[in-house]
Amino acid sequence: MNFALSDLMPLLPEVFLLAAVCGILILDLFLGQDQRYITYILTLATLAGCGWLTFSTATGETVYTMHGMFVDDLLSDSLKLILYFTVAISLVYSREYIRVRGMFQGEFFTLTLFATLGMMVMISANHFLTLYIGLELLSLSLYALVALQRDSAIASEAAMKYFVLGALASGMLLYGMSMVYGTTDSLEIPRIALVLQADIGNRMVLIFGLVFIVAGIAFKLGVAPFHMWLPDVYHGAPTAVTIFIGTATKIAAFAFTIRILAQGLQVLSPDWQQMLAIMAVLSMAVGNIAAIAQTNFKRMLAYSTISHMGFLLLGLLAADTAGYSASMFYVLAYVLTGLGSFGMIMLLSRQGFEADRLEDLKGLNQRNPWYAFMLLLLMFSLAGLPPTIGFYAKLAVLQAVVHAGYTWLAVVAVIFSLIGAFYYLRVVRLMYFEKPADMHPLSPPADMQVLISANGLAVLGLGILPQPLMALCAYAMERSL
Amino acid sequence: MLAGYPLLSLAIWLPICAGILVLATGSERHATLARWIALLGSILAFAVTLPLYPNFDTATANMQFVEFMAWIPTYHINYHLGVDGISMPFVLLNSFTTVLVVIAGWQVIQNKTSQYMAAFLIMSGLINGVFVALDAMLFYVFFEAMLIPLFLVIGIWGGPRRVYAAVKFFLYTLLGSLLMLVAFIYLYFQSGGSFEIIDYYALPLSLPVQILLFVAFFLSFAVKVPMWPVHTWLPDAHVEAPTGGSVVLAAITLKIGAYGFMRFNLPITPDASHYMTGFIVTISLIAVVYISLVALVQSDMKKLIAYSSISHMGFVTLGIFLFNNIGMEGALLQMISHGFISAAMFLSIGVMYDRMHTRQIADYGGLVNKMPVFAAFLMLFSMANAGLPGTSGFVGEFMVILAAIKVNFWYAFAAATTLIFGAAYTLWMYKRVIFGEITNPEVARLKDINPREFGFLAALAVLTLAMGIYPEPVTKVMHVTVDNLLAHVAQSKLP
Numbered sequence: 001m002n003f004a005l006s007d008l009m010p011l012l013p014e015v016f017l018l019a020a021v022c023g024i025l026i027l028d029l030f031l032g033q034d035q036r037y038i039t040y041i042l043t044l045a046t047l048a049g050c051g052w053l054t055f056s057t058a059t060g061e062t063v064y065t066m067h068g069m070f071v072d073d074l075l076s077d078s079l080k081l082i083l084y085f086t087v088a089i090s091l092v093y094s095r096e097y098i099r100v101r102g103m104f105q106g107e108f109f110t111l112t113l114f115a116t117l118g119m120m121v122m123i124s125a126n127h128f129l130t131l132y133i134g135l136e137l138l139s140l141s142l143y144a145l146v147a148l149q150r151d152s153a154i155a156s157e158a159a160m161k162y163f164v165l166g167a168l169a170s171g172m173l174l175y176g177m178s179m180v181y182g183t184t185d186s187l188e189i190p191r192i193a194l195v196l197q198a199d200i201g202n203r204m205v206l207i208f209g210l211v212f213i214v215a216g217i218a219f220k221l222g223v224a225p226f227h228m229w230l231p232d233v234y235h236g237a238p239t240a241v242t243i244f245i246g247t248a249t250k251i252a253a254f255a256f257t258i259r260i261l262a263q264g265l266q267v268l269s270p271d272w273q274q275m276l277a278i279m280a281v282l283s284m285a286v287g288n289i290a291a292i293a294q295t296n297f298k299r300m301l302a303y304s305t306i307s308h309m310g311f312l313l314l315g316l317l318a319a320d321t322a323g324y325s326a327s328m329f330y331v332l333a334y335v336l337t338g339l340g341s342f343g344m345i346m347l348l349s350r351q352g353f354e355a356d357r358l359e360d361l362k363g364l365n366q367r368n369p370w371y372a373f374m375l376l377l378l379m380f381s382l383a384g385l386p387p388t389i390g391f392y393a394k395l396a397v398l399q400a401v402v403h404a405g406y407t408w409l410a411v412v413a414v415i416f417s418l419i420g421a422f423y424y425l426r427v428v429r430l431m432y433f434e435k436p437a438d439m440h441p442l443s444p445p446a447d448m449q450v451l452i453s454a455n456g457l458a459v460l461g462l463g464i465l466p467q468p469l470m471a472l473c474a475y476a477m478e479r480s481l
Numbered sequence: 482m483l484a485g486y487p488l489l490s491l492a493i494w495l496p497i498c499a500g501i502l503v504l505a506t507g508s509e510r511h512a513t514l515a516r517w518i519a520l521l522g523s524i525l526a527f528a529v530t531l532p533l534y535p536n537f538d539t540a541t542a543n544m545q546f547v548e549f550m551a552w553i554p555t556y557h558i559n560y561h562l563g564v565d566g567i568s569m570p571f572v573l574l575n576s577f578t579t580v581l582v583v584i585a586g587w588q589v590i591q592n593k594t595s596q597y598m599a600a601f602l603i604m605s606g607l608i609n610g611v612f613v614a615l616d617a618m619l620f621y622v623f624f625e626a627m628l629i630p631l632f633l634v635i636g637i638w639g640g641p642r643r644v645y646a647a648v649k650f651f652l653y654t655l656l657g658s659l660l661m662l663v664a665f666i667y668l669y670f671q672s673g674g675s676f677e678i679i680d681y682y683a684l685p686l687s688l689p690v691q692i693l694l695f696v697a698f699f700l701s702f703a704v705k706v707p708m709w710p711v712h713t714w715l716p717d718a719h720v721e722a723p724t725g726g727s728v729v730l731a732a733i734t735l736k737i738g739a740y741g742f743m744r745f746n747l748p749i750t751p752d753a754s755h756y757m758t759g760f761i762v763t764i765s766l767i768a769v770v771y772i773s774l775v776a777l778v779q780s781d782m783k784k785l786i787a788y789s790s791i792s793h794m795g796f797v798t799l800g801i802f803l804f805n806n807i808g809m810e811g812a813l814l815q816m817i818s819h820g821f822i823s824a825a826m827f828l829s830i831g832v833m834y835d836r837m838h839t840r841q842i843a844d845y846g847g848l849v850n851k852m853p854v855f856a857a858f859l860m861l862f863s864m865a866n867a868g869l870p871g872t873s874g875f876v877g878e879f880m881v882i883l884a885a886i887k888v889n890f891w892y893a894f895a896a897a898t899t900l901i902f903g904a905a906y907t908l909w910m911y912k913r914v915i916f917g918e919i920t921n922p923e924v925a926r927l928k929d930i931n932p933r934e935f936g937f938l939a940a941l942a943v944l945t946l947a948m949g950i951y952p953e954p955v956t957k958v959m960h961v962t963v964d965n966l967l968a969h970v971a972q973s974k975l976p
Contacts, residue, residue, distance in 0.1 A: 365637075369507075369596070380629060386622035392553075395618070395662070399556065402666045410666065414659035421655055425632075425648055433636040433644050470555045 010065045010072030013053040013080065014120050020046040021113040028106030036104055040095060043109040044088055047116070051084045062480060064126060068188045071126035075480035078472060079123050079255050086248045086335055087116050089451060093343040094240030096445055100351040103148055103238060111148075112244065115141035119252035125259055128177045128187040132170075135220070138252060139166050142245060146237040158236025165219070165229045173216030179209025180265075189264040196267040210268055213260060214275050220253045223313060224282040227306045231290075234302035239349065239356065242298060243342035246305060247335045254331045257316065262324055262481060269319040276317040277409060283310025284416035291423045298356045300423060301341055304382055307420055308334050314413060315397035318404035325477040326396035329470055333381070333393035336462070340378045340455040347371065347444045347452060361427060363436025371442065372431045374456030381459045383424040384417055388463040392470070488533060489546050489562040492572055492609045496526040496579065500602030503595050512594040516587060519598035523583045526605065527576040533569055539958050542566070542965030544615060544679075552619070556669075558676050561615040566962030567743050567813065568612040570955060571736055574820045575612070578732045579605035581937050582725040585828055588933075589724065589835050590638065597638060600630040601725060608733055612740065617665045617676045621658070624737070628654055631726065631734065639721035646714075646721035653714040657701030664697035668749070682748045682969065685976040691753035698745045699757075705738030708798060709768040712791045719787035720840070724831030727783065731790050731823035736816045739797045743809075743966065747801070751970045754802070761802045766895045768795030773902035777909070782833075782840045785910055786826045789866060792899060793819050799896060800881040803888050804970060809963045810956055811880025817955060818865075818873035818948055825862040825941040829855070832934050833914075836927055842910055847919035851927040856915045858930075858938045863911045865945050867904040873948035 008015065024046070028039050054077055062073040091112065098104050114137060121134030143166065147159035181187055183202045184195040200206065219226040234242050261272055287307025294300040312334070315327030348355035348364075348371075355361075365372040381390035394417065398410045444452075462469055499522025506515040538545060544563030552560040564572060582601050590597045607630070610623035628651055636647035665676065672680050686694070704711045715735075719727050747754050769792050776788035793815065800812030832855060833848075834840055849856040865872035868879075878899065886893035919925050930938070948955060 365593075385629065386625045391622070391625070395556070395666075398663065399666050399669065402663070403670055407663070407667060410663045411660070414663055418652065418656050418659055422648070422652060425651060428632075429636060429644055429648065432633055433647070467553045467555065470553065474555055 007065045009057060010063050010124075011070060012057055013050045014117060014124075016053055017046060017050050017113065017117050017120065020049065021110055021117065024113070025106065025110050028110070031106070033104075036106070039106050039109050040091070040104075043091060043113060046113060047084045047088045047091075050120075051081055054080050054084070060479065068191075069127045069130045070124055072124060073480040074476045075255070075258070076124045078476045079251055080120055082332060082335070083116065083119055083123070083248060083251050086251065086339060087112065087244070089339055089343075089455070090240070090243045090247060092447055092451055093243060093339070093346050096448065097346040097349055098238070098240045101149070101238065103240065108145070108148060108240075111141045111145050115145070115244070116248070119248060122252045122259075123255040125256075126189050128181070128189070128260075131256060131259060132174065132177070134252075135173075135256065136170065138249065139170065142241075142249070145241045145244070146233060148241065149238055152236075152238075154236045155238065158233045161229050161236075162233045169216050169219030169226070172212045172219070176209040176212025176214075176216060179205050179212065183209070189259055192264045193266060196265070200267070206268065207271055210265060210271055211275070213265075214272055214279075217253075217257050217260065218279055220256065221250075221309045221312070222306055223279045223309045224286040224306060225279070227283065227286065230306060231299050231302040234305070235296055235299045235356075239298065239342060239345050239354070243339065243346070246301065246342055247338045250305075250309075250331055250335055250338070254312070254328065258324060258328075261316065262319070266319070273317045273319055273404075276313045277406065280310045280313035280317065280409070281412055283307055283313070284413060288416045288420040288423075291420070294423070295358055296356055297345060297358050297361065297427075298342075300358065300427075301338070304420070304423075305334075305338070307416065308382070311394065311397055311413065311417075314401045314409060317406070318400035320400075320404070321477050321481055322474075323397075323400035323404065324481065325470075325473040326400040328473040328477060329396050330393040332469060332473070333389045333462075336455065337378050337381045337390060337459055340374065340452060340459065341382070343448070343452050343455065344371065344375050344378065347442065347448060350440065353440075358427065358430060360438065361430045362434040362438075364431040366436050367439065368442050370453070374452060375431060376428055377456045377459050379424040379427045381463070383421045385421070386463065388459050389466060389469075390459075391463060392466040396470070487548050488529060489564065489572075489609075489613045490548055491529040492526065492533075492576065492613070493562075493606045495529055495606070496522060496576075496602040496609070497606035499523070499526065500599040500606070503599040503602060506595045509594065512591075515595035515598055516583075519583045519602060520580075522602055523576075523580045523605070526602075527580050530572050530576045530609075533564065533572060534958075537564075537566075537569055537958055539566070540961060542962045545569075547615075552616075556618070556676070557674055558618040559616045560619060561677065562613045562619075563615045564613055566959040567966070568740065569958060570813070570817055571612045571733075571740060572609050574736075574817055575605060575608050575733050578728060578820065578824055581824060581828065581940070582728055584933060584937050585728065585831060586723070586725045589831070593637065597634070597723075597725075600634050601729065604630040604634075604729065608737070611737055615678055617668070617678050617681070619676075620678070621662060621665060625655075625658055627734070631729070634726045634729075635718055635722045638723040639726065641721070642717070643721040646717040650714045650718040653704050653711070654701075657704040660697040661701040664694050667694070678744065678749075684749070685974050686750065687976060688752055688756065691750040691974070692756065695746055695750040695753035695757060698741065698750070702738040702741035702746070705741065706735060706794050706798060707738070707791060709764050709772060709791070709795070712768070712772070715791060716784050716787040719790075719827075720781060720783045724827055724834070727787075727827040727831075728824045731786075731827060732820040735790060735794055736820065739794065739801065739812065739816055742798065742801050747966060747970045750974075752973055752975055754970065755804070758802050758804070762799060762892060765795045765799040765802070766892065768792055769799070769896055769899050770902070773899055773906065776906040777902065779906075780842055782830050782842055782910060782914070783827070784840075785842075785906060786823065786830065786866075789826075789903070789906065790819065790823050792903070793823075796878055796881050796896065796899070799892070800877075800884060803881075803884045803892075804967060805884050805887060806960075806963050806967055807880050807887075808884030809967060810959055811877050811884055813877075813959055813963070814873070814880065814948075814952060814955060815877025818877050818945070821941050821944050821948070822862060822865045822872075822874055825858075825938065825945065826866060828937060828941070829859050829862060832930060832938075837923055842913050844921055845914040845924060846917040846921065847924055848915045848927070850919060851924060852929045854935065855930045855938075858942060859911065859915060861942050861945065863907045865949070867907045868900055871946070871949050873945045873952070875949055876952050
């Protein structure tokens with residue numbers, strides 16, 4: 001085997017991140033607790049460096065490297081850039097929160113970076129094994145992150161559940177992949193597509209494998225009936241980790257799904273469309289109905305995630321480029337809104353107080369009208385009401401699903417989103433119509449204030465002018481599929 | 482001369498910008514400033530809509546003052562605005578009502594003044610957007626976005642059961658509109674990728690499809706109107722809303738439902754509209770008769786007027802679905818007239834409520850002794866609400882009854898009972914509130930209306946009388962549009 005240096009060019013961001021994270025890991029050993037901010041700044045700088053490298057090496061062309069293990073296309077570049085942004089924003093939101101909770105440690109940052117590396121590998125994977133390696137790197141880092149608060153029983157429980165169920169899902173995924181390998185004699189995604197196009201082969205085994213793969217994907221996305229881990233993990237994990245699981249990993253899970261289903265197994269779409277349709281309806285039902293009964297804001301957002309992932313599947317099950325770009329837009333809209341919502345929980349939290357119950361939002365409009373307005377925008381975006389970005393995300397997937405001929409699914413989806421509107425409204429109701437129970441002044445750090453305001457306004461601004469982001473999603477999908 | 486100015490965009494964005502400016506004044510310390518900016522903004526917003534009337538070409542049914550801009554090219558959604566004879570009067574009505582609402586809330590609202598004023602200004606802009614949008618998605622965005630400020634207004638400044646009322650109002654209206662969204666997406670693909678409402682008019686559709694689309698639109702607009710039996714959110718929302726909220730609800734948002742019937746149901750699904758006429762006429766008549774009886778037994782004045790609104794809106798839907806031009810124009814006149822009268826009634830109740838903090842009829846009595854000027858105004862508005870000739874309330878109802886008699890005598894018979902019931906519930910309320918002995922010591926301490934209150938009541942009184950005596954200025958703008966709409970509805974769209 002001989003490597004040309006140019007083979008490594010598309011990999012540059014990953015290589016840089018790996019080198020940087022090793023450097024940070026060593027450097028962190030020599031830093032005292034009061035110098036820990038250096039680790040924090042270096043982490044952000046690493047992400048910025050990755051962003052610069054990804055941006056400057058982006059050609060817009062699809063480049064395969066490492067003997068077809070790895071792909072660098074417009075989809076991977078745009079998703080990675082958004083990923084860096086998401087991780088960086090979640091770190092800024094988390095800084096104060098983890099500092100007062102004694103989690104401002106090197107491990108938090110290096111694990112986050114390792115997880116980011118895993119996600120980058122997933123986004124760029126062109127081979128089932130690369131996908132799997134990326135996924136495991138992400139998952140193992142996440143298990144550790146969830147359990148980072150050693151003394152918290154609820155966090156340890158969440159980590160345990162996450163680990164056991166996650167390992168099971170990984171196993172299913174591998175099993176499914178092995179069956180696909182058995183019939184197509186390849187693990188390389190484009191080649192699998194070619195083989196299947198020429199001759200489906202042993203359909204029975206293939207569908208069997210597909211079921212396992214879809215189950216694995218559903219677990220990672222958090223779609224019913226594979227959603228059991230999600231509320232516990234969201235609730236149990238420190239919010240700084242929840243924001244990471246709730247936003248950044250969704251981007252990677254989306255890329256992972258596109259790579260396997262759209263690029264590899266597109267020929268089998270009539271089969272997986274049905275599975276996705278069932279899971280989409282179930283997720284929207286479970287997510288929206290169970291969320292009504294929640295009293296914990298994080299749990300409510302967890303169930304809301306389940307229902308949103310159901311909506312995401314609606315776009316995917318259209319199984320055409322328009323549908324994929326609709327679901328990409330949906331993911332990005334969700335990530336933007338999720339960042340703000342979890343960020344707001346951390347903004348309201350303070351030392352020794354976790355603002356994760358719905359009651360803690362009472363009278364926010366009296367305590368601080370601006371943050372209340374931001375959370376109002378975020379909630380209406382989650383509910384899918386115009387003029388916020390959530391509405392266009394919903395519109396895009398509904399359009400895709402009607403176009404694919406599933407008008408009944410669109411009707412089901414809007415009925416569940418009506419049910420969903422009820423609990424998002426409850427948040428607004430608590431903030432605006434109730435008297436505050438807790439009058440502690442809110443004094444988040446300045447960078448967080450600016451970012452969370454920008455985040456809320458972006459939800460509104462991209463709702464009024466969604467065209468650029470929509471065009472980006474459509475273009476990236478067209479060029480990469 | 483004014484063709485170059487984007488009047489409709491101004492009508493939408495000027496109040497919204499004014500609203501944001503009011504919000505920026507922030508805390509309660511600058512409440513006076515917030516009030517003045519709000520007043521100035523609302524008057525300015527009304528002023529920019531005024532040129533629509535003299536510059537309106539009454540000889541054409543085409544859209545006028547059109548503005549067009551690509552908005553979301555990926556989905557062929559355009560920023561496309563325009564008005565015709567149906568929508569233009571509502572833009573004026575809405576902008577005018579906003580001025581009244583700002584003045585009515587001047588002293589009463591002492592809690593979060595800037596948010597209150599801003600909510601109404603922003604809502605006014607969004608409602609103008611609903612009336613002038615010619616792109617289905619643009620319409621939908623305004624239609625839904627409008628709910629947000631109204632939800633907050635009811636929930637923050639409303640009465641004791643405000644939270645329940647706000648949530649009920651929101652979910653009811655959302656239920657309807659979400660199905661409309663699916664209908665739009667379906668039409669988008671049927672029309673080969675267009676969200677232009679006008680493109681849907683020429684689209685051939687089979688009867689079953691038309692009926693499904695009709696039902697989707699019907700649900701969303703019937704809830705807004707509101708028609709019996711989906712009217713139950715209205716009395717709750719009205720009773721709990723602050724005065725300004727009730728005024729906007731009654732005078733404007735109810736009209737959006739009927740406007741939607743004319744803009745979407747009739748022209749897009751004409752065959753289904755004919756097919757469903759019997760059903761719509763029946764529930765309209767139930768609203769007219771049954772809801773009038775319900776109004777009769779109310780002990781809360783706001784609830785009484787809320788039910789009377791539902792009954793009056795029954796006339797509107799009846800007029801629309803009779804498919805002749807007297808009925809249609811009668812319905813439009815009734816909508817505008819109801820805009821004035823219901824606004825006046827709610828403002829009058831607001832005047833009493835601000836002094837007494839009760840809306841129960843039983844708590845009043847003998848008001849005429851202490852508030853003679855107010856009693857005179859309320860007399861006029863009550864008469865108008867009962868449909869007395871010479872007031873605007875009479876013209877629309879009379880035209881609809883006339884149109885109904887052409888179609889079926891019994892329709893007209895049932896509809897005409899409103900002249901009795903309407904008089905009964907309004908005048909009986911008037912008698913119990915205004916006349917009789919003063920039994921409540923609170924009433925004995927009342928003072929008559931101040932110049933601010935006199936101002937807005939007088940403005941509405943003049944309009945009510947003017948439209949009752951000489952409705953021609955209003956009807957002349959709608960003739961051609963209504964004829965055109967009816968000609969369109971008469972043609973079958975079956976493939």
